[in-house]
Amino acid sequence: MIPAPFDYHTPSSLDEALSLLQEYGYEAKILTGGQSLLPMMKLRLAEPEHIIDLNGIPGLAYIREEDGHVKIGALTREAEMEESALIRAKLPILHDTGKLIADPQVRNLGTLGGNLAHGDPGNDHPATMLALGARVVAIGPNGQRAIPVTEFFVDFYTTALEPEEILTEIQIPLPPPGSGGAYLKLERKVGDYATAGVAAQVTIDATGRCTEAGIGLTNVSYVPVKATDAEARLRGSTLSEVDLNEAAGLAAAASRPSSDLRGSEEYKRAMVRVLTKRALQRAIARARG
Numbered sequence: 001m002i003p004a005p006f007d008y009h010t011p012s013s014l015d016e017a018l019s020l021l022q023e024y025g026y027e028a029k030i031l032t033g034g035q036s037l038l039p040m041m042k043l044r045l046a047e048p049e050h051i052i053d054l055n056g057i058p059g060l061a062y063i064r065e066e067d068g069h070v071k072i073g074a075l076t077r078e079a080e081m082e083e084s085a086l087i088r089a090k091l092p093i094l095h096d097t098g099k100l101i102a103d104p105q106v107r108n109l110g111t112l113g114g115n116l117a118h119g120d121p122g123n124d125h126p127a128t129m130l131a132l133g134a135r136v137v138a139i140g141p142n143g144q145r146a147i148p149v150t151e152f153f154v155d156f157y158t159t160a161l162e163p164e165e166i167l168t169e170i171q172i173p174l175p176p177p178g179s180g181g182a183y184l185k186l187e188r189k190v191g192d193y194a195t196a197g198v199a200a201q202v203t204i205d206a207t208g209r210c211t212e213a214g215i216g217l218t219n220v221s222y223v224p225v226k227a228t229d230a231e232a233r234l235r236g237s238t239l240s241e242v243d244l245n246e247a248a249g250l251a252a253a254a255s256r257p258s259s260d261l262r263g264s265e266e267y268k269r270a271m272v273r274v275l276t277k278r279a280l281q282r283a284i285a286r287a288r289g
């Protein structure tokens, strides 16, 4: 449980951090909350020779509404998001998600950027970001780029980030009026990673039709899953019982769970079906105010 030796760097600007990343490349790892990286280092699943701690760089933690988006700095802690009036009012799905992550100690340190950059399909925020149609902003030696979250999770523990890039911001489009979302998670005990988790976001027009739907799944494949067939089934529908049942079935079909200590493949798929319907029902209730 003792990590391999490493050099510890504390840059005070993004430029300095980028120079260090360029200098050390694959031998370096960024540290933010340390709540995923440090356990991996202690288990010797990761043995970076250089740790680049971003916590001394000012201006990377904020939550603000700007240009039709909620913009969240990558180093914003779970606890800060939990307390945010903006998130509670405009993105209740994100508030749901944060509250189901680990325990208050972990949430005091863990950051949104780290939760996404880690690329763990068991982490909860990726599904919510997929449901919300978010994008992430990364800065690297060639400047800044925005990456739609649909292109961000490329493989098991692997994201679209280059080794020399730093995730700086998460941009979430502000849901239009008539929108609501919810995140539900089945866990063996409080604070555990999901047996299965479902994020659902809907927008409903004045006639009661669904104009937009987003569904993301947690820990039921080697990457976070966007249940696109289920989303398409809901768009244009009146969100009837039949519509929800069929969408839930399509979400379950989109999952690729593996059997493990949390349950069999069949059980997890069944749980995706149940959670999708329940998350949609809660999202619809919120959308209808």
Ligand SMILES: Cc1cc2nc3c(=O)[nH]c(=O)nc-3n(C[C@H](O)[C@H](O)[C@H](O)COP(=O)(O)OP(=O)(O)OC[C@H]3O[C@@H](n4cnc5c(N)ncnc54)[C@H](O)[C@@H]3O)c2cc1C
Pocket: 029, 030, 031, 032, 033, 034, 035, 036, 037, 038, 039, 074, 075, 100, 101, 102, 103, 106, 109, 110, 111, 112, 113, 114, 115, 116, 117, 118, 122, 123, 124, 125, 161, 165, 166, 167, 168, 191, 192, 193, 194
């Ligand atoms: C006991 C326990 C239970 C947990 N349960 C859950 C859970 O139920 N759900 C859940 O979602 N998470 C859970 N977590 C993980 C937790 O949410 C982590 O905080 C999160 O996964 C990583 O965020 P971090 O800021 O701690 O990142 P770190 O651990 O510092 O970094 C994680 C990885 O991301 C990279 N990274 C971090 N920030 C950036 C950045 N800005 N740019 C580029 N790369 C970056 C690092 O190099 C590293 O590879 C749990 C953790 C613990 C210890």
